[in-house]
Amino acid sequence: MAEDGVDIANASAPGEGWLTESDFDDLSADDELVLAGIPPPLPLLPVPEHVSQPGDELCHDCSILRLKRSRFIVWPKDPDYGGYVQPDANFIELGNVKDMRQRKNCPFCRLVLQALGGDRVPNIASDGSPVKAQMCWTTDGTRDRNMPWNGRSEIRILRIYGRTGSGGFLGIEEMNLFPDISLLANDFPSEAPAKAQRFLPRPMQPECIDFKVVRRWLAICETNHSKVCGNRANMKQMGWTDPAGAIPDFRFIDLEDRCLVRASGNPRYAALSYVWGREPFFCMTSENLAVLQKPGAFDKEEIWSQIPATIQDAMTVAREIGIRYLWVDSLCIFQDLIDIDNMTGEEEVIMAGKMGAIRMMDSVYGAAYVVICAAGSRSAHSGIMGVRPGTRELMQPIEEIAPGFRLAYRQKSHDGIESFPYFKRGWTYQERHFATRLLTFVNGQVSLRCSSDISFQEDTWDDESVISSKRPPSFAGEGNDIGDGVEGPIQNYSEMQLTKQSDIYNAFAGVARQIRMQLNCDICHGLPVKYFDWLLLWHPLKKEQIRREGAPSWSWSGWQGGAFPRMWDWYTRDMKAIRKALRRRTWIVWYHRHGPHSTRCSLVHKHGRMSEGSKRNFYGGPIRKRFPFDCSQTEPTPRTLTEFEPTEYYFDVISTRPYSGYLQFWTVSAVFEIAETKTPWPEKGGPPPGKQLGIFGKSGDELGLIMVPTSWLKDNPAPCKREFLLICEARDLRVAGRKDMDVDDHEWRYRVMLVQPKAKGEYYERVTIGSIGRGDEMDSFGEGPRWKEFILG
Template sequence: METPTSASYWVHRLGRRLYNRKSQLLDCCRSRHYDTIQEKHHHHHAYHRVPSPQAQDLLRAKTNEHGQLQCRGCDEITYLLRWAEAERRKDPNHKCTSPKRIIHNSYIELDMCARMSNCDACQVVRRALLLDQITGRDAERLRDMDKQWPVQVALDIRPGGDSLLVTIEKPSGILLFFATVVLSQKPCLAVGKKTKGPSPASMLRPNFEELRRVVANCHDNHQCSSRYRWNSRNPSWLLEILDDGKVRVIPGPSHLVDYVVLSYSWGDPTAMPAEEWARIKGAATKTINGVPVAERTTPFSRSQLPETMQDAIAITQELEYKYIWIDSVCIPKGTDWDTEASLMHEVYGNAAFTLLASSSTKATEPMLHDRLAWLQEPKPCKLRNHFLYNTQKPLHEVRLDPPASQRAWTLQEERLSPRILYWTGQRWYWSCPEYQAVESSPLDLPSPVCVAEEQSWSPPQRFLHVCRIGDFQSIDQEWLDIVEAYTRRDLAHSADRFLAISGLAVRFLEAKLDGGGKTHVSEEYLAGLWREDLARHLSWSVASAVDPKGSHQEVAPSWSWASLPLCVNTKMRHAFKQSPHFQFVGVRQPSSDYTLITPSAPVNREVVTNPRLRSKLAEQHGRTVKQIEVRGRFRRFISENSRDVPWEEIEWQRGDRVGFNFEKYPGQDLHSRNYDDGRIVSKDAHGGEIVGQLDYVFSTGRCFGEKKSKSVALADGEETELMCLELGEMAMLLLRRNPGPEETWRRVGVCIGYEQRKGFFYGCESRTVVLA
């Protein structure tokens, strides 16, 4: 079969014969995706085969002075380029963003222009919108009839280079899609010159040849394995990939083998039919007397597994690996789940690489999708002395966008992996400690924000790197970053709150061990916090007070971030200097005859010398900590004679500036509370104010008929009972005494950075308190 040269050829001729020369494995696996791409594409646009007269006018392409096909809609881009030239004549360093111009009335119209009129600029814009979509479902959303609004472009002028900002938004201003097209006066290829890169046939399927070279280069020339591999143990169970579409579960061999780990999202069980969730759960390997059933240890068809797993197996085999680890399949039911969860640093640290399924939103969706961005062959496009280029989406955006990044379990799967293959709907990304690569076309340019912004984003392997080199200060900062990312994520089972981060906790502890674990270790895991920097860790705050419904105080104590509901934005990092008066006393067992475990308590020698046992027990013990004794300066937060005033009477706003105005209440002690976001203010008569942030909002209606003391939120009127414990030079905990004969205190909020009252704790005595 001859290699076609025209873009329209691929729209009409793309079918099964295109893939007959590909490997039998991928043909079998992807038949549901690629074999019907032409049929699905034309069926979707069947009602647009006869465009309206207005659309026909917009789709009418002509040849411009550069020999490029240009439609009427692209005249708007030319207009913006002329506008930019005029602005630059006035000021060469001028920077601004132009008003938006409509180039097509909908994405479907843009798609038709790119395919039928072969408009070069529209092909670049269409490809930009598709490449910006991470999942296969996102790309399909572009053709959703409910999302067909005008395609607009604006020209962003900057001294470093111009770019087209492509948007699709509703009339109300709600942004649906966004993409960037880079403009350059320097071509990477001459206009009209054919590219020597991949043909559309190969771009429509993943470029495994390029990927194999990238993986082999990392294996042969990098030090990732010698530096970051944890040990020589395999997971307890692996999935062996056999011929003829078969797989089987086997015990991990005694010698380390190259295996791939799948990181993916199971999906939201509340957003899918019960039978679909049952199918995902049914992929788990069952056991009899702790041994996987024969149906799994003997060869079985991979088609029995959900689509994400099937495609992950196909990708793994295409990259010439024989083994893959998938959580629900390789942690059989009945296995000690706590033990397996605490060994995730080994599973991911020893893997050849982690395959992160960024292209699927749930386990029943495929990873391999129609790569519609490559329906036309990429070629140089020039308008008014400017070349239009597609960009490579920055890796940090790829990491944050897909549904997998909203799942709590995937955080440690990513941070514990030395090598990661991010699989998106239109291309793949590779990341290891020494190199990052993107599946590319010959006309790709790096995103203009990559160079400027990438430095502010920690690479995925930074946590492993600082642990390896023993940079303790950076390790502490990395943990704060991990917690901020973790609290924003969701969990199917709230009981896994600590389990889903246990592998990271073990890795953190191992990095802190003195002399490889041969001497006493002073670090201690305390319900998600760490003892050596406990004051800083206690000073976490919520971005805004949250609903107490869903609080996990049955799982974690009030002073731990783990007690918060799921999917909460927290702030862990801020300028902090520990108060010299703060001291950790010890862990307390909650009972009348309590046992205080002090920091100097001896450690069993077997635990210290056996790394696997030590790590497991230390992490498991840390999860169970409920009460700790600390010592620091202690006082009332609000004076006894303070007056409660409405928030709206003291808050001062001028545009973006927000402050407080107390002129209505001269010479008075007062306090106030914002019931919407949980801010609370305390002010002495002749002193400055202190602004605190409560953890939870309180609703009288929600707690009607419930005793105030049972609610984790601070009830109306309880503000005057608040006490505060100094943590840092300008950081304090807000505490409320728990009911009962024992004097214990629960956390209700925090104050950070009270510049107006630096001497708030001056002259106060230190006191030992029990936090619960």
Template structure:
């Protein structure tokens, strides 16, 4: 009798493994291999199972060619899922250390709790039988979406969404985009035309269903665009051979799904007409919100690369076991779902959402569209987005994800949580539409009652707080790239408009007029930041997060204690104004404000001093320059706003404006954790000591609301 391999048990059920569950319908996983790559290579000489695993790994050698083999750990397990009983493939994970990590203890592998560096799956056809009982069935992924199987798969995904998701059904029947591409020309494979629907009632009625394209412009050189010179010609004909590959493929795909009209921004918006671009940006909410489907070229860096990304290769291997039984086994890299998953299963300490912009470099490289700010807004606004990636098609809608492999939300295969911000955004907007304007006093009271220790709450079961959700969206949005400074507020205007009913307040230059705490934003990396260029008809004031470029923007939305500071906006007293692209003066009325002396100890090291006490300071822009410039010994203004649950004191640092006296400019957010006595070696004092030293006349903090207010105008 042949002895089972000690490394992989021959990838067969074996009586010497009593802990393995081989019941008729097992749920859980069976571990077959836990070794290193050199050990697997050595074992492959006498074991067909190990040889098969090694062959599959080496077919993907390019992924770890620069890694020493003795740093690569290999595990293999069969996963049995209650929700995916038709899949019982063999999952093989490879993990390795960086070259900088010279620890040789493989049992203390730094990635053991994270997602593997390379994850492979070995599987047979659905009706196939493997000669290794550890290798079961898997799903093939479509390589050509234009074939009947691809079109049928997409139809099924959309049907599943429309039939089961109430949030995905809503459509404004009164809205039709100003222009759409009409794909119903005489010879549809050769040409299309641009149709202005307001001039054609029949076409407008037919255009009640249309698709939209979300794509990355790339460097933009040679991009086919509608301009004032080409507009009339494009109304008659847009030659097929002038279209980039992605446009051609999305046209063929749209027609294959039986839809006549398509919206592509470069062709449906007159690109050299500023008024047309502003109109289109304000209609973004409706254009994408009313599209039956948004098709996303998620893995393409630019339109010339095409819509249908080249799929990761699936290898077919002839495998035979110790008895000579022969079978076909397929090996491919398992779809990792890239940036649609959180980097880990650990919640963010900042809020209940974990930033997806922290995805791995590899994930970002394989989904370049997800790094664009415009595309992020388009994803949120669309009822459903069909992502074309280099591993599979994914349908992301307002209530769920669907993918070809069928495992994106199956924790048995991947415990990382799927991004829910689109779903939370849709729920928030729908709740506001159902209930009318929300009372903001109830929202603020929720914020004030929120503790940072409550981060374990499951937001999937409770409606998202609209202000907190907005802050998270801005953080994700600012972590993404936008080519032109002037587009920063333009691209997010549609998102703000959608959520405005939930927040129920005026909106000015990215800020909600009901929230003083929203002014406590801060860039995560001031050394990477700059102030954007201003243009004549756009004023992005220093108090707006959009006045800083180059870094994700974070917010302090929860307050343990209000320090009697309020903000009002100079917009004719209206609380319902929607001014998405510009803003003016904010008037702060604060009970606690004091002058402080600015000090620069070394390049990039800043302090604020007053009454013999100094506190560290991180300005918005490092080093300070331009209108933010401050010299050592210069007097600045510190306005306190709140205390946080981190036991820190929060406020704004203002500098007198050189050009608009007697107004101020914001140069940074202030957060004090501890105070240092000038010229003393004593231990730092807690943040609360700042009140005593900088505000000695405040003897009763509970009476702040009764104190006189200092008034400052910030531009």
């Protein structure tokens, strides 16, 4: 993209193409014509030599698949032509993975194994059954502008699946997500509809990344959706001020003057997102700042040799895409080791600047023109594969099936991400979350995702039907989708790892602030209060969790490991419908203790009908009679915790009212027996982690199922009788085909929380969540169900 003699598509050296904040403002008519004429796609590269090996021949199982070049095109005469892409169906068995690995001369077997995940794919599944490969024919093509998740059929692809012998799917740790194979673009039939070629995979430059491709992506984004992907929209939405003005001593690396500079005005900059690793490296301190601020500092060998490879390569990336200024935390924030209890005046200034930058990490990354995401770099010393010639180590998965007929696996930027530390670190989550343009380097490749929810990859063409359309922002929290706006961020972040467990709220603060602004409600220890009851119903996601003692047990923040809040799954994604249902399906009035030793409590959430007092429930709905005993007491009684020294939970920086983390409330208490069960788990995806047990009443009837942590069972072996709290009404499963999910039928059940008494019963902690039928509370042991006050920590 060219203006005033600056060509973003070709700028690479310092001083030849720096982009300023005003470069894309006040364009003349001629400029706009130039912008409309985005540089054309680069020509196809030759087919790599490695695609054909001596002795290659399709095995018997693959030869009967009738793979032909013409089958990968949807021809105008085909019934599928122009129709919507259909769900995967008609699966074809390819055989056991172990057997396919023995067919070393079969090019299609090799390609399928690469597409599945290569060496990550096990021969034997965790259930002891052999892992099998399957495929099905499906289609792809032009995205529908009104439904961008769907497309029109223009090419055919082979979708590959890895399945266990018992029919289950492999996890993301063991295989790539939804891999597909199609015809290499070089072998596109000349008589086929020309526009179909852009959906086929293409060869990549083997030695290193071609930054002309990246510059073209940025030109496309800048031209077609600058209002959405420009940082101004995000900054306005989040209420951010420019970091240069809000953070004391905000600095950049100036790649033209090769030194550190203090930010002035509002320069366009790139920000680096990466992992440090355990090995120490060169950082900016108060002692070396004066040297680093001198022009040419980074050209001096004694300094440059100390800059870790990942940061050196990030400087190269920024230069290649025409960005003069780069922000890197280790070189732009003071990293002095300071004794905070004995600070000098100068150290207090340094610490103020450092903490100011840390508190505003969301705006630092959100205000950047582009975030350089070194996701494939395992430490600051690793470098960014593909930036320097000879570092790509890329063997693109292409195989020759017959002369002039090559197939390729269409790689995805998230392939194999489970093996990289970057995608497991809590602090990096919000760095990429707030990026308006995220340039990701992983597996020696680069991809770009922008806020218009459009992705670019090196081995694919650019879908002009999508990139030229006006797109709404994909900023999380937009719209009315509970999955995108609330549950998705919680689920994704809860899986992350933290070096310091005390950072559980700090590293989520920016995302939480965004959720709080979108929902117009507070967040209490990680749970938005407008959806409090149903967000308490989360389950562990992939594996059993470990208790994080510095946060309350009732929140996902109180556990290490992924949490799965799944309203979108068992009810609906519609936030408005959820709020309506909560007004009808709940009865607990939640209070938050100001401190562990304090008797003061405040409502967790105040609805719009507080003047009606006890006539309304926690969400403003009318009080409903549910239980055959007095439930009128809902206000907390003054209680002092005397039998123990209560845990002081981590300060809740994401809340506007950061109280203790101890909830105080009244609800139904009931005692049930948990014991072995033969009832299968009702959900198709299988149960959450833990030991599946049944919940039994005094009649001996099984009332429901529950997944109990095996660590808890070591001290509480089943069968045993334990106390449960009735939390709210909810469903176990969504009723297929039903539009009105709030119909009062037998599918609505009571969600119950198995609790563990602490400090001689002065307070309780959550163990897990289960469900029983409405009315089953009357089948409880002992005195039966009763209305009881609890403190939950």
